[in-house]
Amino acid sequence: MTATLTRGAERLQAAFARARAEDRAAFIPFMTAGYPTAAAFPAVADALLRHADILEVGLPYSDPLGDGPTIQRASEQALAGGTSTRRTLELIRALRARHTVPIALMTYVNPIYAVGPREFMRLAQEAGVDGLILPDLPPDQDLELADLAAEQGLAVTFLIAPTSTPARVKLVAEACTGFLYAVSVTGVTGAREGSALVEVPAMVALARRHARVPVAVGFGVADAATARQVAAVADGVVVGSAFISAVREGRDVGALAADIAAGCAR
Amino acid sequence: MPQHLPTYPQPDARGRFGRFGGRYVPEILIPALDELERAYLEAKGDPAFLAELERLLREFVGRPSPLYLARRLTEYAGGAKIYLKREDFNYTGAHKINNCLAQALLAVRMGKRRVIAETGAGQHGVASATAAALLGLECVVYMGAEDIRRQALNVLRMRLLGAEVREVTSGTATLKDATNEAIRDWVTNVRESFYILGSVVGPHPYPAMVRDFQAVIGEEVKVQLQALEGRSAPDAVVACVGGGSNAIGIFAPYAYLPPQERPRLIGTEAAGEGVASGKHAASVAGGRVGVLHGSMMYLLHDAEGQITPPHSVSAGLDYPGIGPEHCYYSEAGVAEYVPVTDAQALEALQLLTRLEGIIPALESAHAVYHAVQLAPELGPEAIIVVNLSGRGDKDVAEVMRLLEGTPGAGEVRA
Structure with missing residues (x-):
């Protein structure tokens, strides 16, 4: 673990600090790279970036076992269109040429191992990625990965869940260098009926006791109302499936982003 | 049938077999895996649990399963004696029930009233x-649309037994996708549900626990072979490998013996249309190290880590x-680990059927094929035990x- 902040961690934490200074939670929209197509993705990302404090880009994966049907289908469609690791990083490089908003790359761990962790980190850094979000890697499974990321200036984000024990929260929180990602419900990603965020305040409070980094909350946040609930207690609000659905249904992604971003104000 | 569950030197405390295994799962499942591991270790030391499992294996499954000398197959192959461990005799037709009963008993013990499972064949x-x-x-039960x-x-059997079969249409709509969906269900209902994983895959403690529940196969062979041949270890043990639960069940009781006492342990992987064709399910012969379903293992995936669809004539090895x-x-x-193709498995299925009157599962036929090849090489003094992991009734229409x-099919050289 590095004592000083990496370039990526600095940029991510500065984004949280700016939001905090304006008395709002950081707004972190998510989009699957190469969705709906590699050609159409940049315009969708641009629309999100106009309102985002941080953009989370998902690396399409064949077996996304933490994702619900909406993001699964988006991944399948992006992969069918040829967006895997190489293309995802190209798309991110192009975004970084136009925007200064920090970018976090969400990826399952197998694509990292397939390329080789050191090489993957190098390629990600070169493309302009600031941090990695690792949904299927409990930090104690690979103690070297965070260090390899840090060598390339990248921050890492691990996840906690409502089932996490205090001991696990402590372990995960101490491993995070960018921000901590708290999963709002027991379940996979996606909007749900009557989304129950009842477990969020206690979980965030527990996380804050151990985390030196900001705490963002995601899963099941789909509109301004749920964003407002989360923003009341957390440093950041992650919204993913709602944007995928908006793209699929041909709705105005920018308008939805503006609406949810407004909901992040306290 | 031993009234205990075995203990082996692997995995280590972190669930690693060397560099393989582990727990690459969403953090949400870690407490559930810890709870499962604790409950399993407690059950393993509880005579009441072990006695109930032993009773069910005897009275409900019909264990011990016979160790059968295949005389005509031996004569045909022209070399080592070939014994078949008849897991096809088990109630429900395969070795799978050994593990399911044990895990279901564990679910009851943990107070879980809902179980989830994935299935291929x-x-x-x-x-x-x-x-x-x-x-x-x-x-x-989660099952790929293609497998349904x-x-x-089998879908009708499950429904008749009162299970809800949920069709999985994501990805390739086969076993790996059914497993993804079962894990997603577990992630969502983790507090009240128990996931009955069917093979020696998945996050720790599943690979170790499923192995221990299947090790009854090899433990019985030791006793039966001692009685029949005056020695507990054959010269070679052959079993088919998909995820690998029947093979581990017969290998593990021998695997940790000193090398000079250990029989050759040979797993037959499904080579489909041939490893070179790219249409196969041979993860050792044709894969590279990667992570799937929570575990580090040999895996079929492309240069950027996307899982590539396997192929085998037998759904259980796919x-x-x-x-x-x-x-x-x-x-x-x-x-x-040796590759056996679809065509070779089909040939072995017909051979065993015509020579011994035993219709093996297409999965098990992969092992039979290799045993027939190996027998002349080992010579008449040697003994080969083949794990006949399941019966072929389910495959008759497909065959x-x-x-x-x-x-020219249907013509066998016998």
């Missing part, structure tokens, strides 16, 4: 549904990975379809 789904019916548990089409009879303990055995030289499309 439907054998593990049927065994899970059966155990759930026996113990009065709610059961949900191929294995309609899986892109192989259990972490097998990966460890392979790397440490404890066991060998006939394949043979009718093959010129």
Whole structure:
């Protein structure tokens, strides 16, 4: 673990600090790279970036076992269109040429191992990625990965869940260098009926006791109302499936982003 | 049948078999895996649990399964004596029930009233549904749409047993996707549900626990072979490997013996249309190290880590990975893994059927094929034990379809 902040961690934490200074939670929209197509993705990302404090880009994966049907289908469609690791990083490089908003790359761990962790980190850094979000890697499974990321200036984000024990929260929180990602419900990603965020305040409070980094909350946040609930207690609000659905249904992604971003104000 | 569950030197405390295994799962599942591991270790030391498991294996499954000398097959192969460990005799038709009953008993012990399972060919789904019916548990089975089409009879059996079969249409709509969906269900309902995993894959403690529950196969062979031949270890043990649960069940009781006492342990992987064709499910021969379903293992995936669809004529071997303990055995030289093609398995299925009157599962036929090749090489003093992991009734329609499309098929050299 590095004592000083990496370039990526600095940029991510500065984004949280700016939001905090304006008395709002950081707004972190998510989009699957190469969705709906590699050609159409940049315009969708641009629309999100106009309102985002941080953009989370998902690396399409064949077996996304933490994702619900909406993001699964988006991944399948992006992969069918040829967006895997190489293309995802190209798309991110192009975004970084136009925007200064920090970018976090969400990826399952197998694509990292397939390329080789050191090489993957190098390629990600070169493309302009600031941090990695690792949904299927409990930090104690690979103690070297965070260090390899840090060598390339990248921050890492691990996840906690409502089932996490205090001991696990402590372990995960101490491993995070960018921000901590708290999963709002027991379940996979996606909007749900009557989304129950009842477990969020206690979980965030527990996380804050151990985390030196900001705490963002995601899963099941789909509109301004749920964003407002989360923003009341957390440093950041992650919204993913709602944007995928908006793209699929041909709705105005920018308008939805503006609406949810407004909901992040306290 | 031993009234205890075995203890082996692997995995380590972190669930690693060498560099393989582990727990690459969403953090949400870590407490559940810790709880499962604690409950399993407690049950393993509880005489009441062990006695109940032993009773069910004897009275409900019909264990011990016979160790059968295949005389005509031996004569045909022209060399080593070939014994068949008859897991096809088990109630529900395969070795899967050994593990399902044990896990379902564990679910009851943990106070979980709902069980989830994934299935490919439907054998593990049927065994899970059966155990759930026996113990009065709610059961949900995830099955790929493609497999539902191929294995309609097993779908009916599961429904008749009271299980809900949920069709999986994501990805390639086969076993790996059904496993993804079962894990997603577990992530969502983790507090009240128990996931009955069907093979020696998945996050720790599953690979170790499923192995321990299947090790009854090899433990019985030791006793039976001692009685029949005056020695507990044969010269070679052959078993088919998809995820690898039947193979681990017969390998593990021998795998940790000193090398000079250890029989050759040979796993037959499904080579489909040949490893070179790219249409196969041979993860050791044709894969690279990666992570799937929570475990580090040999895996079929492309240069950027996307899982590539496996192919095998047998749905039970149609899986892109192989259990972490097998990966460890392979790397440490404890066991060998050899590819057997669809055509070779079909040939062996017909051979065993005509020579011995035993219709093996297409999965098990992969092992039979290799044993026949190996017998002359080892010579008449040697003994080979083949794990006949399941019966072929489920495959009859598919086999006939394949043979009718093959010129000269149905003609066996016997």
